[in-house]
Amino acid sequence: MITCKGNLALLSTAHTSLLIRADERQPKLLYLGKKLTGAWENASLIAPEYDGTGFEAPCSLFSPWGGTDFREPSLLIRAEDGSVAADFCLRSFGEAERTKPNGLPVSYGEDSCLRLAYGEKRLGLTLVLEFTPYEDSDTYSCLTFLTNERGEGVTIEEFASLQLELWGKDFSFTTFDGAWACERQRHTRPLNGGKCENASYTGSSSAFHNPFTLLTRPGMAVGVNLVYSGNHRTIAESDDSGRTRLITGINPFNFAWKLEKGETFFAPEAVFSFGHSDREVGLHMRKFVQEHIVRGVWKKRARPVLVNNWEGTYFSFTRERILNIARAAKEAGAELFVLDDGWFGRRDTDTTSLGDWTDYEEKTGGIASLADEVRAMGLSFGIWMEPEMISEESELYGAHPEWAMKIPGRAPVEMRHQLMLDLTSPAVQDYIVESVSKVLTQTKAAYLKWDYNRHMTDTFGQAVGGEYYHRYILGLYAVMERLTAAFPEVLFEGCASGGARFDLGILCYSPQIWTSDNTDARERIAIQAGTAAAYPQSTMGAHVSASPNHQTGNASALSVRFAVAAGGVLGYECDLSALPEEERAAIKEQIAFYKQYRETMQFGTYYSLGDVSGEWAGYITVSPEKDTAVATVAVLKKRTGVQNVRAYLRGLDEGALYRVSVREGAGVKEIGLSTGGLLMAGLRLDGIFDEQDARSANPVFTRMFVLQKL
Numbered sequence: 225m226i227t228c229k230g231n232l233a234l235l236s237t238a239h240t241s242l243l244i245r246a247d248e249r250q251p252k253l254l255y256l257g258k259k260l261t262g263a264w265e266n267a268s269l270i271a272p273e274y275d276g277t278g279f280e281a282p283c284s285l286f287s288p289w290g291g292t293d294f295r296e297p298s299l300l301i302r303a304e305d306g307s308v309a310a311d312f313c314l315r316s317f318g319e320a321e322r323t324k325p326n327g328l329p330v331s332y333g334e335d336s337c338l339r340l341a342y343g344e345k346r347l348g349l350t351l352v353l354e355f356t357p358y359e360d361s362d363t364y365s366c367l368t369f370l371t372n373e374r375g376e377g378v379t380i381e382e383f384a385s386l387q388l389e390l391w392g393k394d395f396s397f398t399t400f401d402g403a404w405a406c407e408r409q410r411h412t413r414p415l416n417g418g419k420c421e422n423a424s425y426t427g428s429s430s431a432f433h434n435p436f437t438l439l440t441r442p443g444m445a446v447g448v449n450l451v452y453s454g455n456h457r458t459i460a461e462s463d464d465s466g467r468t469r470l471i472t473g474i475n476p477f478n479f480a481w482k483l484e485k486g487e488t489f490f491a492p493e494a495v496f497s498f499g500h501s502d503r504e505v506g507l508h509m510r511k512f513v514q515e516h517i518v519r520g521v522w523k524k525r526a527r528p529v530l531v532n533n534w535e536g537t538y539f540s541f542t543r544e545r546i547l548n549i550a551r552a553a554k555e556a557g558a559e560l561f562v563l564d565d566g567w568f569g570r571r572d573t574d575t576t577s578l579g580d581w582t583d584y585e586e587k588t589g590g591i592a593s594l595a596d597e598v599r600a601m602g603l604s605f606g607i608w609m610e611p612e613m614i615s616e617e618s619e620l621y622g623a624h625p626e627w628a629m630k631i632p633g634r635a636p637v638e639m640r641h642q643l644m645l646d647l648t649s650p651a652v653q654d655y656i657v658e659s660v661s662k663v664l665t666q667t668k669a670a671y672l673k674w675d676y677n678r679h680m681t682d683t684f685g686q687a688v689g690g691e692y693y694h695r696y697i698l699g700l701y702a703v704m705e706r707l708t709a710a711f712p713e714v715l716f717e718g719c720a721s722g723g724a725r726f727d728l729g730i731l732c733y734s735p736q737i738w739t740s741d742n743t744d745a746r747e748r749i750a751i752q753a754g755t756a757a758a759y760p761q762s763t764m765g766a767h768v769s770a771s772p773n774h775q776t777g778n779a780s781a782l783s784v785r786f787a788v789a790a791g792g793v794l795g796y797e798c799d800l801s802a803l804p805e806e807e808r809a810a811i812k813e814q815i816a817f818y819k820q821y822r823e824t825m826q827f828g829t830y831y832s833l834g835d836v837s838g839e840w841a842g843y844i845t846v847s848p849e850k851d852t853a854v855a856t857v858a859v860l861k862k863r864t865g866v867q868n869v870r871a872y873l874r875g876l877d878e879g880a881l882y883r884v885s886v887r888e889g890a891g892v893k894e895i896g897l898s899t900g901g902l903l904m905a906g907l908r909l910d911g912i913f914d915e916q917d918a919r920s921a922n923p924v925f926t927r928m929f930v931l932q933k934l
């Protein structure tokens with residue numbers, strides 16, 4: 225809800241409020257916190273005035289370079305003459321209809337916003353900020369854009385999507401960092417009066433630093449994220465006068481955007497949420513993503529249990545082998561078979577054929593008939609592509625070397641023996657749309673795994689210089705927009721060497737993303753917990769793979785691998801047909817169990833449990849009425865002599881009585897009754913160590929519980 229009084233605006237969600245004052249030169253953030261009640265317009269006693277030095281009024285919602293504010297600016301504009309000062313003045317303020325930005329995906333589900341427009345007279349610019357409250361998820365979005373009304377061409381060198389300035393300098397800065405196969409590991413450090421950065425330089429949102437960032441201090445947390453898949457940067461800067469500035473947006477590294485007369489530049493939409501803890505912010509963010517980012521027919525549709533052949537076969541498969549795996553998948557109760565890399569061109573290794581999206585007939589025996597045969601078994605068919613890439617050894621490269629991203633006169637940097645296509649070129653965009661459409665039509669695929677297996681270098685093509693990175697992402701979104709509109713029933717799963725592009729931009733087109741190439745259960749617990757800090761479980765592809773694990777060499781019990789993978793959208797990634805009979809029977813039971821509780825597991829409210837760096841961790845998913853819950857607890861360390869570990873459940877109805885059962889095969893075995901309140905005070909994990917997998921040197925112990933309200 226948005227209410228304006230004088231130059232004040234109160235934006236409220238179910239449990240939080242945001243109070244903004246439209247001052248003459250900058251809008252001010254008066255309050256972000258617990259929902260305000262009563263006569264909130266009496267805000268003069270909390271309104272920020274001047275900092276200790278008397279220079280700049282604090283708590284501004286944007287800060288152009290050029291005045292006496294020497295902290296990180298949210299806006300740096302270079303005029304034609306080389307000067308970089310901008311002075312804005314309030315033009316208008318009030319409730320308005322949200323603007324739809326050109327070329328960028330944004331959240332949906334609310335139509336109105338608080339719009340603040342500020343004009344820059346000398347440069348002829350208008351800066352607009354639009355804040356939208358999302359009632360149901362206690363989240364706010366901010367869309368910021370700059371229009372060159374009448375001036376000379378100006379160059380935008382820094383343009384934050386959002387600036388929040390909070391009172392206090394004792395915040396901690398939490399980020400979700402990693403690399404290939406260890407994405408989104410949580411790291412927290414105190415700001416200590418200093419400045420911290422969370423940014424990506426790879427051209428994508430990256431496995432190194434996810435754009436989701438948290439500022440916390442006891443009793444308070446603010447999370448921010450961007451609806452963007454390119455280079456991002458979030459900075460938190462605290463200072464001696466006792467305030468902390470948080471800025472998030474496109475990374476200004478190698479960014480310079482020429483804004484000609486009449487043009488508008490949209491910064492990617494930013495989202496933010498206040499909670500009393502980072503866990504509460506996580507709840508808000510997951511709900512927001514589920515309700516206002518993920519879209520299309522798959523938004524709330526049960527996600528199929530899939531079997532993917534990648535770790536089962538890698539590149540060396542035959543039609544027969546694929547069909548055997550598909551048969552075993554059907555027998556186990558899976559619903560979708562996904563043919564991964566290796567089915568096109570002459571793709572027997574990763575050195576060749578990207579871009580040649582034509583059937584490798586000698587290997588597949590005909591991709592269309594293979595897909596038909598899979599469907600005839602009663603499975604749907606899905607396929608892998610890596611549409612943004614090109615191998616130098618390909619027909620496409622022979623025909624269109626100029627479509628590869630490279631700098632004239634310089635040997636391009638290769639990663640995984642491949643180059644990227646120049647998506648800033650409309651011809652390349654058309655080629656991708658055509659080739660993906662052709663494959664989807666030819667195979668009638670119900671699912672597409674859209675992979676992206678390298679970082680961006682040699683950023684040069686139809687666009688150049690400081691515009692390249694962003695124009696690439698606009699090209700990507702244009703392509704995805706066209707394809708998702710043309711194939712609305714197809715389930716797209718994003719992938720980038722695992723989870724190197726796990727962000728809100730991709731989630732606007734792909735309802736789920738392959739979380740990580742690391743399928744080791746122990747390591748997955750931390751990867752999934754870090755991902756779930758901001759993204760719901762229905763967005764996280766999670767597979768059971770072979771033991772010992774191919775990435776880490778660790779062995780783990782099949783039940784443990786299932787318990788962990790069931791924390792996301794469940795799949796299997798191994799040669800099911802080659803597994804011993806008893807393992808196939810166990811998988812059949814796992815899938816039957818998962819299907820029975822899938823609604824709650826995929827779309828229920830997700831709470832993380834325990835601590836991945838501690839003794840135990842896990843998750844619980846709770847149905848909206850709190851009448852069904854499924855909890856998985858993993859004990860990560862067995863301490864000699866310690867038999868009695870407790871799991872503190874969350875999200876249950878305190879006073880209600882629950883029947884507590886443990887998973888046993890496809891069903892459950894009741895172990896007793898307890899109230900939600902008692903279960904949240906600590907459920908004993910009796911006997912959990914009895915199920916040790918003899919092959920593991922350092923085993924993880926898991927138990928899955930089902931709780932039904934009586």
Ligand code: GLA
Nearest residue numbers: 534564565719720721722741
């Ligand atoms: C990436 C993906 C994997 C698999 C391979 C195929 O690494 O993350 O899941 O699809 O590519 O080459």
